[in-house]
């Protein structure tokens with residue numbers, strides 16, 4: 001039963017994880033880890049529509065990953081007797097299979113542990129998260145696929161052998177252990193049943209629901225405060241800028257000194273450079289769009305952004321049909337102080353250099369004087385405190 | 397031909413398909429290991445990978461199995477096999493205990509207030525440890541379970557022999 005639930009849901013976690021990698025734009029060398037050889041999805045352009053695409057995929061990845069924890073533990077609980085099998089190996093095939101199970105079990109626990117620590121900002125592991133979580137995912141995926149191919153026939157026959165409805169209806173006193181199985185998983189001398197099968201499933205399902213209830217709030221604005229135990233259940237103050245921040249200005253080393261009246265935006269296109277101050281930007285045609293911003297850590301929020309369309313800025317720079325653009329931030333250090341946008345991400349009518357949010361100026365923590373917001377683009381690439389944008393034409 | 401596959405089975409333990417799958421699985425892992433050997437702190441990754449499985453199997457699993465056995469003994473559950481009529485408190489303790497333990501495990505960094513400086517850099521807020529929230533949620537779960545138990549008992553007052 002738990003096996004079936006995992007068979008259906010784990011592929012979703014794997015695929016949404018790989019989509020996260022694709023959303024970074026690996027074709028510009030800006031996905032992490034940068035060199036993964038052939039271990040990746042086939043290259044494609046991450047779309048800008050639907051605007052909630054990344055919010056959905058990454059929200060699913062993290063929420064599903066958390067909700068599955070009780071199912072994974074229950075599955076491990078149900079197979080643990082095998083672990084203490086004696087003698088440990090009767091044939092070469094069995095030795096190899098046990099090794100592959102170590103990759104399977106170690107893999108899923110490693111992914112869960114690194115993922116959970118990452119979204120809660122506790123980098124206790126001391127190694128690079130991207131490298132570990134990305135390659136860990138492939139070790140796990142290979143072991144998972146092999147495990148499914150080997151065990152699928154057994155799963156089908158186990159589910160066929162007894163009526164699932166009958167088993168679920170049975171009262172506790174009538175709950176009997178399964179008949180002996182070829183893998184020796186069923187206990188030889190089981191204790192008296194203290195729980196019905198229905199009860200055991202309800203327990204695991206209930207625990208999953210509990211985790212889900214305490215997690216979804218980080219991705220749904222009206223429920224934000226229900227994520228009682230997660231960092232993103234807290235809204236930082238009220239007002240138009242009262243939504244969660246990722247990377248505070250102080251941590252980025254950006255202060256009033258760089259963002260005051262002397263701030264200028266440099267627009268480059270080929271040999272040309274145009275320089276604009278904030279008032280000039282505000283006097284250009286303004287566009288307002290309601291767009292979600294979704295962090296790679298799985299949380300997200302939807303806000304109303306106002307600013308200048310990126311395609312208008314491209315035209316101003318003399319590159320009306322850019323193939324790509326590099327956006328740089330005032331932030332000097334930091335992994336995400338610049339990002340490359342693809343052509344369709346610049347030309348989308350809702351792709352903005354935002355100056356205002358919810359009718360007020362951006363706060364410093366949200367990227368004042370100006371930040372990028374592009375539909376379906378991961379939050380880390382919606383560069384804050386923008387300093388310059390360099391548009392590239394086809395032959396540049 | 398038959399002869400040789402039979403020989404392979406006897407030597408290997410099962411069919412050729414199994415071996416092909418195993419080789420494929422280890423090829424992917426082997427390729428990744430070769431790629432990661434030069435990586436800074438690769439040995440820590442290995443430690444966490446193997447450690448995750450070991451901690452689960454040799455620490456977590458025995459802990460919850462032992463706790464459960466102790467609880468059963470305390471409530472005398474094993475002494476009344478199949479006594480379906482008696483309302484047992486076992487699951488009413490197991491359930492909130494499991495739930496509280498699970499929440500602790502999953503939201504551990506927040507509950508213990510780990511990683512304060514990374515948290516501040518990312519969110520612009522100071523970390524408030526969620527220990528009291530976790531205790532309150534766990535207490536509420538125990539309370540609901542106890543009330544539910546009381547209702548079950550009061551519903552069958554004169555059932556005992």
Ligand code: HEM
Pocket residue numbers: 010013014016017018020021031032033061062063065066108111112113114115116118119130131133134137140141296297298
């Ligand atoms: C079977 C389990 C899992 C698999 C196979 C998996 C796979 C992946 C993959 C391939 C990525 C892309 C990494 C990259 O872009 O470098 C990813 C990203 C991520 N995963 Fe998982 N994951 C799993 C479980 C989890 C869990 C349980 C959580 C947390 C609760 C989690 C949190 C994350 C986060 C936060 C990222 C974004 C990293 C970033 O781009 O900054 N994952 N995952």
